[in-house]
Amino acid sequence: MTGQDKTIPVLEIRGLQTVFHDAQGAWPAINGLDLTLHKGEVLGLVGESGSGKSVAGFSVLGLIDPPGEITNGEVLFNGRDLRKLDEESLRQLRGASLSMIFQDPLTTLNPVLTIGEQMVEAIAEHTRGATPDLRRRCAEGLARVGITSPAERLDQYPHELSGGMRQRVVIAIAMLNRPDLIIADEPTTALDVTIQGQIIAEMQELQRESGAALIWITHDLGVVAELADRIAVMYAGDIVETGSTDDVLDRPRHPYTRGLLNSVPGDTAAGEPLRQIEGSAPPLSRRPAGCPFSPRCDRASDMCLDQPPPPEADANGRVWRCYHPLPEEEAA
Amino acid sequence: MLLYIMQRLMQSIGVLLAVSVAVFLAVYAVGNPVDLLISPEATQAERQQMIARLGLDQPVWSQYLTFLWNALHGDLGTSFVHGQPALSLIVSRMPATFELVVCALLLASLIGIPIGLWVGLNDGSFGSRAVMTGSILGYSIPSFWKGMVLILVLAVWLNWLPASGRGETVPVLGIPLSFLTLDGLRHLTMPVINLAIPNIALMIRLTAAGASEAVHQDYVKFARAKGVRNQRIVRRHILRNILIPIVTVLGVEFGSLIAFSTITETVFAWPGMGKLLITSIYQLDRPVVVAYVLLVTFIFVMVNLLVDFTYAALDPRVKLTERMS
Incomplete structure (x- = not known):
């Protein structure tokens, strides 16, 4: 950690704000997000549905479509601000040094084009002139993610492959150009548990091998515990707590993180009702003025309703945004 | 594939049969062509002869069957007006x-x-x-x-x-x-x-x-x-x-x-x-x-x-x- 601090981080997000427009106005889905990611690091970005974690991922790639708009902040990728690049320079980065894996493998691949064409274009669109042995490189890419008889798969269509296979193809495409950063948006959510385990293991191996930094977006704390070096917990468009995986999972400082951990069904005895955080995440248009979690928080005071809490940090690089953090001793 | 094409062609024969019945009846209902085809000055005998020659003296089902029989032999009838097939x-x-x-x-x-x-x-x-x-x-x-x-x-x-x-x-x-x-x-x-x-x-x-x-x-x-x-x-x-x-x-x-x-x-x-x-x-x-x-x-x-x-x-x-x- 200390050695890497001197080098430029792969990704540094400062004060990112992404809003969605409607007839009533502009509603921030991401509100002043800060995030740093170093080479080879795996970050678990955790939060409930609607917390803005996917929007954060798409904002990094500049793939926010109207009515959405990135209105503020910097997205420094290897030191270059992606928000200052024109569309063509951004396109050249996407899929080359910055790639993304989507949630649902059944809809990510184009149903009417062969696997081969969809892989080949990922390379061809980033190289000038004729590239020999494109097919061989694609077949190798498929073999790396554990797909058998890869050369024949290239001529198949997505519907001829199972969901797990398709997600492997998507991962293979994301890895084709050896990116520095991969953003994986809940890549195992749509798969069944056994396939999920295999894909996570393969992903872990690929990531270590290639040294790429990885942001793994998920709502599944179990997955992050296995995979991530660090965790960032998102709530209502902002990161409320970051820190090393062990710190965050074992000694949460933010009440929301503790609430999430308590809600993991495995910790509840059989027959007991499942625990959950009371209430629900506020919709974009009704975010409270102060701390966004205050309406659902049992520690909230008047101060929390007034002003959003500033970030506070400790010596281990842990950051939280809470006026009344849980005491450090209180281990889970 | 060949079987598929054969099946589709068989279906189309069914469709053609059904359409032929419908259109035959419809055309029959529209009016009698004899009044338009034969000049008013023609004698009754000439009239009868013309009607018989065009097959219009037959009942409609008999006309249809004759048409069908000829159609199977590639003859869809001869134009009353032009005298051509x-x-x-x-x-x-x-x-x-x-x-x-x-x-x-x-x-x-x-x-x-x-x-x-x-x-x-x-x-x-x-x-x-x-x-x-x-x-x-x-x-x-x-x-x-x-x-x-x-x-x-x-x-x-x-x-x-x-x-x-x-x-x-x-x-x-x-x-x-x-x-x-x-x-x-x-x-x-x-x-x-x-x-x-x-x-x-x-x-x-x-x-x-x-x-x-x-x-x-x-x-x-x-x-x-x-x-x-x-x-x-x-x-x-x-x-x-x-x-x-x-x-x-x-x-x-x-x-x-x-x-x-x-x-x-x-x-x-x-x-x-x-x-x-x-x-x-x-x-x-x-x-x-x-x-x-x-x-x-x-x-x-x-x-x-x-x-x-x-x-x-x-x-x-x-x-x-x-x-x-």
């Missing part, structure tokens, strides 16, 4: 209609699909909404009126284009075609535009609807995340997917334009099948009407078969399989 009469008019319809659909696709793509990809912009609204006009203005306005403006006022007829034709493989001579092209232009306008509107709306839906699909977003250029995303990813409904509608439109280009052909005195049909209905020339409807039915069936093949070629998820009973 009905089928060859229609077939001789077919090239003119086909030329008109093919040109109109080609024009509609070449203009409609690119505009539709643009509209679909710029969803909600002022320009795209203007085009969408304008396209409603395109297919709600009746074609006889549109045709007359075209003639009024382009032929009568400006005197740019001839108002009627087919112009000079050149035979290609024995088929006379207009579009190869300048004079023919000039004659072809107005009826083609008239027939194409509603189809341009249809293509725009169809392509726009498909494109504006496809552009939000995950596979398009993933292609963008892969760094694929916009032009390629539109050409390979979006167009390939929305071509499937477009081809279906083009197929259906081809069939109905062949069958119902009647109005355009009448307005521009285009010597095609549609004009023949209208004249034959007025003259109660039953064999021609029956043969016409059957031929058009057959063309419809064939076009649909062709559309199915195109389907399978465009969408790898579609497999043409024969039904197992």
